[in-house]
Amino acid sequence: MKTGIVLLFLATAVFAGSQSSQAAGKREPKADLSSCVTSVQAAWGLTFKHDIASFMGVSQERMPALFCQRIAEGLHSGRISYSDINNLQLDQPTEIWMVIKGKAKAATQAPAPRNPKFRTCNGTTGTFQIPVSRKCPLSGYANY
Known part of the structure; x- marks a missing residue:
């Protein structure tokens, strides 16, 4: 499971990098999710995909696209930041799990x-x- 978390971190970091390069090019914030979906499908093992799909409450077929979409929306809205990615790597609490799950931001x-x-x-x-x-x-x- 720890390997899966590292892979999740890497996929998120790659996707975050592609988001920042798109922002630098002054393009529309709508992201091309195909590279993210491809990396999720290729890099993650079957068990980890099943675990994430179960966590998200979706089928394994929908999981890669929905995962990437939720990460993109979280980065675009500011709910996920680079500090969240660092916190994920350090096993510290982070908002990223709520974003992946599809839950609204917790009211203070x-x-x-x-x-x-x-x-x-x-x-x-x-x-x-x-x-x-x-x-x-x-x-x-x-x-x-």
Whole structure:
């Protein structure tokens, strides 16, 4: 599976390079996905293709084209950046998996409105508020 991840990284990096060269040529951002699809079909093993198709929720026949399309749209929209590719290589969290899966960008939760009588503390189960007269506990629990 680790080899498959490296191949995924290489395919993404090759595709990202072709995207930047197209942008330099002042062409329409619509990408020619044939080289990406060809590299996915040729470089990936059958098991890895099956795993990615299953992850994406599509058939193995549709997977290469849809994978490349989602990567292209992610790069074009800015959801995927070069730091995501580096994070993928370093086994760190990245938005690239949500893009490949076809999920919309996760909505960020708005912070609670500020109240001058309370302070917001970070705890082990999330944020909580305590009166301003008290300090936030170091343990993350509001009760001692």
